[in-house]
Amino acid sequence: MRADASAALDAADGFEQPWMRALFGKVARHVFVPDRVWVWSADAYRPLLRAEAPGEWGGLVYDPAGSVVTQVDDGHPGPTGGVLPTSSISAPNAVFTMLAAAQLEPGQRVLEVGTGTGYNAALLCERVGEQHVTTVEIDPAVAAGAQRALNAEGYHPLVVTADGESGHPPRAPYDRIISTASVHRVPGAWIAQARQAGLEVTPWRSTLQPNGLATLRMTEEGRAEGHFGYPMAFMDVRGQRRSDHSPLGALYSPETWQDSAERTTDAELDWLTDDFHARFAAGLMLPGMYAEEERSPGAAPAWWLSTANSWARVAEGRVRRWGPRDLLADLERAHGHWTREGSPELYEYGLTVTADGAQHPWLGKPARVLWQA
Incomplete structure (x- = not known):
């Protein structure tokens, strides 16, 4: 063998x-x-x-x-x-x-x-x-x-x-x-x-x-x-294993759902599953954000976004959000940046880590530090 x-x-x-x-x-x-x-x-x-x-x-x-x-x-x-x-x-x-x-x-x-x-x-x-x-x-x-x-x-x-x-x-x-x-x-x-x-x-x-x-x-x-x-x-x-688990379970409740706000959206999030490089780039720009797909029989797919203090649910042209951050807006901004840069692959991105452990992702060369939410 x-x-x-x-x-x-x-x-x-x-x-x-x-x-x-x-x-x-x-x-x-x-x-x-x-x-x-x-x-x-x-x-x-x-x-x-x-x-x-x-x-x-x-x-x-x-x-x-x-x-x-x-x-x-x-x-x-x-x-x-x-x-x-x-x-x-x-x-x-x-x-x-x-x-x-x-x-x-x-x-x-x-x-x-x-x-x-x-x-x-x-x-x-x-x-x-x-x-x-x-x-x-x-x-x-x-x-x-x-x-x-x-x-x-x-x-x-x-x-x-x-x-x-x-x-x-x-x-x-x-x-x-x-x-x-x-x-x-x-x-x-x-x-x-x-x-x-x-x-x-x-x-x-x-x-x-x-x-x-x-x-x-x-x-x-x-x-x-x-x-x-x-x-x-x-x-x-x-x-760092705990970083693999989103904070959604701790944040979501009937109370936060009741307190959430809803609006319409034309955002398409298929790229989260279809384009590895786009999702990798978004992850560099959105540290601490999680995205989880919800699939139910007979229903359109939904996406749950979450951070330490906010969540959003995106489905069928509507987004419901709770917390201080507009997570869908952040996600769309990151994806828009990736698109405007010509849809770069992960090989074009890099990382600088300083002695105190601070991380600075970049595109192409270290001087081109990425925007981060």
Whole structure:
């Protein structure tokens, strides 16, 4: 299966450098995957055991474009299955895309945030040398499993059980910081612990959800900045997981509905589902806004928009809104900006992060900072 996966990655130009192909052949991915993995079935994640379905298990592990869920519900699934995936081994194509973005060279000091199974850490050990690799995992059970797998395969990086958002100051500064979990705000600790001209590579997402891989280079002024690329979705770092849940449930009530105002609108919001790049751009301009589609049999689709202090429902030419912000107006302004700029793709956008953790998205070059609501 590994040979087939390697051939498929080769055919898709998944190995940007020859050393990547060599590492995929050398580091046995399957030894880092637990015998019990989790697959979605109908309404929950169900366990799949290697002993009971070795072919299916192996097919999942060596799917070139498939991640494998290795933990659900922070290790405490219910009797009928799991609800939330909380740890995984990333898809091979995503793994090597991130390694390519990091521009790794032997001898570089690397901080990995999100050890997971340990597979990516093993690849890092092969490329830069195990003595240069620090990998941080917040979940003690996951960290222990990764440590065992790494040591069994002869790899001995420093495995730290801690919150990766804080990095690991004792071994800073780092030439490369690679996060295998998504953030919506790049932690200031990563900026502080990166070497000048070093790179930070992390999946990034807004509250509007589209994900892009951010590759940020440290500047002489102590900022990290760079473009987005490669749409890819990862689990959130646990400290930012709450950002995945909209505030609508806490804001909406019969009372706020009664107090809301209604007006007509000719706004068309199909682009929220039909155009990834438009939604990504809107997310950069509207931090903290959530958009959820409501579908009911026999009814036209509706959109719920929400922020920390406002909500709006858009359906059938009418918008009902509550709170100090006109969220539909903000959304239309962001989409109008994207359209006037020529409908740019996410690759044309970038991000600057300052030492205090402030984020400034831009279009084309850092000087063209985006409007934000």
